[in-house]
Amino acid sequence: MAIAEHVATVRHFNRAWTEVTALLDDSYLQSGLSLPEARLVYEVTRRSPQAVVELRSQLKLDPGYTTRLLDRLAKRGLVTRDADPDDRRRQLVAVTEAGRYVARHLAVRSDALVAELLEPLPPADRGALVAALDTVADVLGAPSDAPVHIRPARTGELGWVLTRHAQIYQEEYGWPGFEAAVAQILAEFLGRADQGRQQFWVAERNGRLLGCVGCAAEDEETARLRLLLVEPSARGHRLGVRLVDECLAFARAAGYRRIVLHTQDALTAARAIYAKAGFTVDHTSAEDSLDPNGLAEHWSLDLA
Structure with missing residues (x-):
């Protein structure tokens, strides 16, 4: 336009x-x-x-x-x-x-x-209006004073997870194949029936989604942290820390003894959050890296 x-x-x-x-x-x-x-x-x-x-x-x-x-x-x-x-x-x-x-x-x-x-206004239109006004305030440099709530994702919101991952990572990194990788992760998540062993959360303010994270089963004793994301306009306010804490609390309550994650060496902000939460790097590799010019990193944390 x-x-x-x-x-x-x-x-x-x-x-x-x-x-x-x-x-x-x-x-x-x-x-x-x-x-x-x-x-x-x-x-x-x-x-x-x-x-x-x-x-x-x-x-x-x-x-x-x-x-x-x-x-x-x-x-x-x-x-x-x-x-x-x-x-x-x-x-x-x-x-x-x-x-x-x-x-x-x-x-x-x-x-x-x-x-x-x-x-x-119908509830859906009212929510869309409030979320749009919240976006306007953020874009113009006047962020809302309303609190950010972290809650389980609702029907249809994993579509937002895919869309925003694809858009933000394309804008910030331009990694080929990233959208397809996210789509596969979400398809696997949706294909599993045991909701007591997995969960996806979104961060919401005034009806507007600002971030997400997921927890899925790797095996009986190991969970995997999935798809941590914070909207650029919401960064710098410890929202990523809150999302990771929510994931770890769920993993412990679900009985997992260990949690792992896969990230990239270029994602410095996310890596700092993981390190602060107690994760450590087990190994790195170029073969399964989403970044053609970087390394994939495999981190873990003992929950026991």
Whole structure:
């Protein structure tokens, strides 16, 4: 898709969103405040007092425009401004009790507006909308504050495991045959009937899948860790560690005495997670490497 089509899609969304959320009304949520004024009240209420220069930087507002907005809020008795006692060159803005009341009123009205938007939607559409908005926030550098839950994969979600492994590894490494190897692993997993001895987990936030890992039987006493993956946007928050811990806890509870895994020497982040969990390298080989220019590594951990 050309950049012009991307631009048109984003602008279309902006128009639709401002209409359904009434962002263009003179009085945002019937509060008597404009949208920028309401946002300032919200931000000052979250952390009060705070430096005006920090507030302006956070919201990317023009200095003169910020001053005019704060002047109007101060005249309404919603905020106060005073010199910073530790640095008289800086000005601190604080919320008043009247400002806190307005912030609570706005929060209730905003929740009601969003609920009115979501409630008529079928559950699948509602989940897709929330997951898409979570993706938008991540892509634009404003990740969600919602917690990430690790749970067993549901019907159809192993298709996501295959798709994202194929896409991410192609983008980051370009290994030939990798998608076929993942498809074979998942086919073997789905072909086994004993669910008490194997499991696949996904990491989910607001309906959006962010990672996965599997545990399958190698033999009666040995489990195999399979297909650890964390979305690029979710890396750096110990999600890979949590997924591996979930796999190890399951393997121990299922009665396995040992767990093994196969990885590549190029996967430095994953290798660090395995080493931290107690895995050690048994041997390396080029013959079964998925990377034409690297080595396959075979790791193990004694669970007993």
